[in-house]
Amino acid sequence: MNYKYRLALAAVVVTSITACSSGADSRRQAAQDFNYLDTPALESWTLPAGAQPFSNTNYTIPQRVYKGEVGTKVDIRPPLQVLELIPGVTSAIDGQGVTLFMPSSNELMKIWHVTQQLIADNKVGIVKQSADRIDTDWVSWTNEDEDTKISSRYTIEKSPNINSYRITLTDWREDGKVKPVSADNKRRYSILMTNLVMAKYDNMSREQARIAAAEQLKNVPIMMGTDRSGLPIIIARASYDDMWERLPVMLQKLGFTVEDRNRSQGLIDVKYRQPDDAFWTKLGTKPMNLTNDKYRILVGDLGNRTSLNITDNDGKPVTESVLNSIAPVFGAAFAK
Incomplete structure (x- = not known):
């Protein structure tokens, strides 16, 4: 099932979710070009005939293997942060997903109902469901700063004994093909799903407050x-x-x-x-x-x-x- 990402929390809010520029190229590439990838490999210095050898270790480049992406594979987007839209909630991000610690069991049930409503409103498929766990089907993201079509699956859980709520990205697809998910993408899209739930919670809370205020003000002297x-x-x-x-x-x-x-x-x-x-x-x-x-x-x-x-x-x-x-x-x- 498809769920199109269109947060503009004013766009709370949410303009911080993406970088300032637009398009996958400008958000994932170098400011100018990638000519540095064509730089010739270092060679040992060959002394001219008759020259005396001289060495100085001050400028020696260490010989080691550096891990990390280069060129177009480097993702220069700023890391996402969990939106603080629910008073009293603290969040923890690890290598698998995002955990929210709710201030009370009442708030935990509210965010669980919000999650169910979000899934139903956007026709997200459910593979398995229990009282404290939901395994979603594929969620497709329409995101301008990606150069492939992204889909992901999630496990969403609540733990009433500690009033915690957790979202974990479990599966990943690019252009319809299942692939291993990178640590950066796992973090980014786990936080992204969390922020969608938080934004939905905030919108529903504001609407309930507006209705309550309207009821109170019906007979204002x-x-x-x-x-x-x-x-x-x-x-x-x-x-x-x-x-x-x-x-x-x-x-x-x-x-x-x-x-x-x-x-x-x-x-x-x-x-x-x-x-x-x-x-x-x-x-x-x-x-x-x-x-x-x-x-x-x-x-x-x-x-x-x-x-x-x-x-x-x-x-x-x-x-x-x-x-x-x-x-x-x-x-x-x-x-x-």
Whole structure:
């Protein structure tokens, strides 16, 4: 069965999985050429007639056999690292595969279910399966930095007694032919499979957090208040983290286009285009007193509450009357 490798964790993330250039040649070859392979072998120095012999051991090249690849067989790609996407997890890489030590039995079961879901979603064949072990069929990789078609098989195991999870590459094919796998490829493709599982786990966790946050924010009380300077602001009775996750979706429903966000500074740049009358009738509120323009929403952390303020395209705070028209609209939108 085929599983196409297309990680772009932003591409987390995952741009670190491959080198910066593209194509097998640029990632596996020398910067210029391989003319050094044509260098003539060293020869013993022949003294000219009448010359006196002289020797100096300072520059003697040791006579030994060096092990390693040369020429096009040299792989210059940086080694992969296991992505740290699950809090509390530690990893260990050895000559056979990758082991993850989970912080609890609950997390171990979660990553096991994620693995089963990943296999099912991508129609990866299973040769043998038990409660604590899965032997996969061939997994085909589509990877731009390889010059052959790569396939591999894996054994995936969990050990509930020590809360460990392990991925081992067991078989290797190149262009459909079974071959011995090199140590570098065994490491690279064991880590690659591990990172796919970790990324799937992270995506599912984020989605569950988003759904949970949305449920919590369905009935968020929205009211007017003042900041420390006595200036009017909108106050939402929800945490900053919950509001930050939910605000972009809510804003888009109200006619805002989110153009930029900065979580650490609490800034959301938006462009507003007022919906038609039918929208406001369905929402059950009066339209906001905003013109079609660009605005900046300032999100503040007040502990278990969140402050919201809005500045216009010139950086000036909108008036209190405008905020008064926005507050009930935000409240109605969060309730939907």
